[in-house]
Amino acid sequence: AQSVTQPDIHITVSEGASLELRCNYSYGATPYLFWYVQSPGQGLQLLLKYFSGDTLVQGIKGFEAEFKRSQSSFNLRKPSVHWSDAAEYFCAVAGGFKTIFGAGTRLFVKA
Amino acid sequence: AAGVIQSPRHLIKEKRETATLKCYPIPRHDTVYWYQQGPGQDPQFLISFYEKMQSDKGSIPDRFSAQQFSDYHSELNMSSLELGDSALYFCASSLMGHRPSNTEAFFGQGTRLTVV
Numbered sequence: 001a002q003s004v005t006q007p008d009i010h011i012t013v014s015e016g017a018s019l020e021l022r023c024n025y026s027y028g029a030t031p032y033l034f035w036y037v038q039s040p041g042q043g044l045q046l047l048l049k050y051f052s053g054d055t056l057v058q059g060i061k062g063f064e065a066e067f068k069r070s071q072s073s074f075n076l077r078k079p080s081v082h083w084s085d086a087a088e089y090f091c092a093v094a095g096g097f098k099t100i101f102g103a104g105t106r107l108f109v110k111a
Numbered sequence: 112a113a114g115v116i117q118s119p120r121h122l123i124k125e126k127r128e129t130a131t132l133k134c135y136p137i138p139r140h141d142t143v144y145w146y147q148q149g150p151g152q153d154p155q156f157l158i159s160f161y162e163k164m165q166s167d168k169g170s171i172p173d174r175f176s177a178q179q180f181s182d183y184h185s186e187l188n189m190s191s192l193e194l195g196d197s198a199l200y201f202c203a204s205s206l207m208g209h210r211p212s213n214t215e216a217f218f219g220q221g222t223r224l225t226v227v
Binding site for chain 1: 142144152153154155156159161166167169199201203207215216217218219220221223
């Protein structure tokens with residue numbers, strides 16, 4: 001069965017510092033992987049996606065993610081965090097007729 | 112570009128009432144999905160439809176039903192509402208006719224249902 005694990009419930013980083021959000025997935029075939037961001041009370045915004053090809057994918061807002069099949073991971077990174085990046089981040093895997101989300105990681109940014 | 116449209120954006124109902132949420136997918140998309148996101152929770156898959164037929168079913172309560180119409184819009188019907196049904200309900204759509212490159216689901220802004 002498909003599943004997504006985000007080990008960190010919340011993370012706090014200083015503005016300007018680098019960020020890495022962890023995501024591990026379980027899926028029997030080639031996974032289609034996504035990262036979404038959600039501000040409080042808002043909808044889901046797609047940051048980036050991986051279907052195939054280059055394992056390092058670039059997204060919007062300066063985010064990138066690296067697919068590592070050997071580790072079943074799809075970690076999200078940003079070299080320099082801005083205060084506006086504070087939000088909830090969801091990793092997701094798609095297969096068949098549904099998308100399965102991880103529990104989310106809430107990012108706090110301190111000045 | 113056209114996005115997924117959900118209506119209403121906000122809805123307040125009393126316990127035991129019924130509610131109908133509507134979703135209008137991106138034009139030419141053939142698949143719709145419904146998700147429920149409780150406070151502080153991740154979105155939970157409820158149900159999906161492909162070409163007007165139910166394609167997958169998740170944790171949708173028996174009190175809920177959904178369908179996809181000939182114009183591909185979808186409605187989620189919720190009866191005997193309970194306080195625990197208060198949540199953000201997302202609809203998403205995708206084009207499955209050309210898998211695998213189109214398995215990305217595009218999400219609407221959600222309908223916030225409050226049951227009092």
